[in-house]
Amino acid sequence: MTSEKKHILDPEKWISLHSDYLYNYAISRINKTEISKDLVQETFFAALNAMKNFEGKASERTWLVAILKRKIIDYYRKINSTKGQAEVRMNFYNEGEYEGDWIEQRVPQTWGNDADKNIENSELANTLAACIASLPEKYSIVFKMKTLQGFATEDICKELDITTSNLWVIIHRARTQLRKCMEDNWFIK
Amino acid sequence: MVKFKITCDQATTICDKSQYGNATIMEIIRLRFHFLGCKLCVIYTKQNNLLSKILNRIKKRNAICCLSKEEKEQMRLKFQEEFFKKNNN
Numbered sequence: 199m200t201s202e203k204k205h206i207l208d209p210e211k212w213i214s215l216h217s218d219y220l221y222n223y224a225i226s227r228i229n230k231t232e233i234s235k236d237l238v239q240e241t242f243f244a245a246l247n248a249m250k251n252f253e254g255k256a257s258e259r260t261w262l263v264a265i266l267k268r269k270i271i272d273y274y275r276k277i278n279s280t281k282g283q284a285e286v287r288m289n290f291y292n293e294g295e296y297e298g299d300w301i302e303q304r305v306p307q308t309w310g311n312d313a314d315k316n317i318e319n320s321e322l323a324n325t326l327a328a329c330i331a332s333l334p335e336k337y338s339i340v341f342k343m344k345t346l347q348g349f350a351t352e353d354i355c356k357e358l359d360i361t362t363s364n365l366w367v368i369i370h371r372a373r374t375q376l377r378k379c380m381e382d383n384w385f386i387k
Numbered sequence: 388m389v390k391f392k393i394t395c396d397q398a399t400t401i402c403d404k405s406q407y408g409n410a411t412i413m414e415i416i417r418l419r420f421h422f423l424g425c426k427l428c429v430i431y432t433k434q435n436n437l438l439s440k441i442l443n444r445i446k447k448r449n450a451i452c453c454l455s456k457e458e459k460e461q462m463r464l465k466f467q468e469e470f471f472k473k474n475n476n
Contacts, residue, residue, distance in 0.1 A: 209470060213463045221454050235458060242466050246473055291396040298394020306430045314437050323448065326441050344407065346446045351409065369407075370400045377434055 204254040207261075212242055216259055220266050226347050227270055227339060227357070237273065241266040267357060274358050278336050290374050306377065309385040322384060329379035333372055340365060341372040391420050398428045399435075406439045 217238060224234035244265050252261060292299045300306075316322055330338060340358065343349045344365070355362055393401075398421040404410040410418070422429050454462070 209466075213459060213466060217454055217459055217462060235454070235462070239462055239465060242462070243469050246466075246469060291394070298396035300395050300427050305427050306434060308430055309434060309437075313434075314440070317437070317440050317444070323441055323445050326438070327445055345442055348446070351407075366400060366404055366409075370403045373403045373406070373435060373438070374399065376438060377431065380434075380438065 205257050205261075206254060207245075207249055207252055207258055209242075209246060209249070212245070212258075212262070216262055217242075219259065220262060223263060223266060224270065227343060228273065229338070229342055233273070237266060237269045241269055244269070270357065271359055274336070274339060288375060288378070290378070304378065307381060307386055309381065313385060325384045326376070326380060329376050329383065332379065333375060337368050337372040337375075340368045344369060391417055393417050393421050395421075395425060395428055398422075398425065399431050402428070402432045402435055406435060 220238045220241060221234055224237045225231065228234050228237070241262060245262055248265070256264070288304075290301055290304050291297075292301055330341065333341065340354060340360075343354050343357075344351070349357075351362060351365060354360075355365055360368075398418055401410050401414045401418045405415065405418070418428075418432075422432075
């Protein structure tokens with residue numbers, strides 16, 4: 199008798215057993231309810247078509263997550279290539295002779311001495327959440343995974359197929375924009 | 388000879404990395420050195436620390452959500468359709 203148990207697939211139970219798990223997996227990365235739902239649905243369709251390739255080595259859920267991961271990478275690549283080109287990014291640092299210096303009109307303003315008094319204020323947190331939502335999507339996905347979901351740098355890079363330096367450039371741009379957004383919408387209105 | 392002089396863009400990048408505990412000691416030294424001549428990046432860093440505190444609060448407050456019954460039912464219907472299509476072929 200073999201000790202290794204072979205896993206089997208039971209598509210009729212997929213939705214009741216795995217849809218919440220897959221949805222949480224997707225939403226913690228994409229953070230858009232409609233798109234996350236679509237990705238989960240597509241995952242089930244793709245799984246149905248790929249059933250004959252299932253070897254039974256991994257559990258059903260692991261196998262489904264692997265398919266969802268591909269869907270997430272595809273989605274990330276898509277927004278990276280299409281929207282990315284049309285999108286105007288705000289620059290905060292000079293190029294050319296003064297490369298890397300703050301652009302004069304966009305230097306950080308002081309927020310006053312009592313800026314850190316109100317951090318318990320939930321309106322403040324809401325404003326920041328709105329600022330995060332206004333980031334270009336390809337920044338916000340990486341930023342949220344790193345900051346709000348607390349994923350390890352290597353895991354994010356692996357999942358989204360980007361390099362470490364790429365990740366930090368994105369985090370840097372996201373945070374520079376967030377700082378400015380909070381300045382304009384909360385601290386110096 | 389190690390290059391100490393960095394631009395504001397580089398300095399703030401290090402500051403961002405350090406928010407996650409990912410800056411190296413050498414980078415922190417360069418950042419401190421940069422602070423001596425640049426008050427703007429001092430302001431950025433102070434504000435960035437404040438943002439991190441607020442972000443931590445958002446992190447705690449974010450509860451993970453689930454699919455509603457209706458959403459699951461919809462998903463199930465679409466899936467069954469696909470399932471039968473496949474089995475009839």
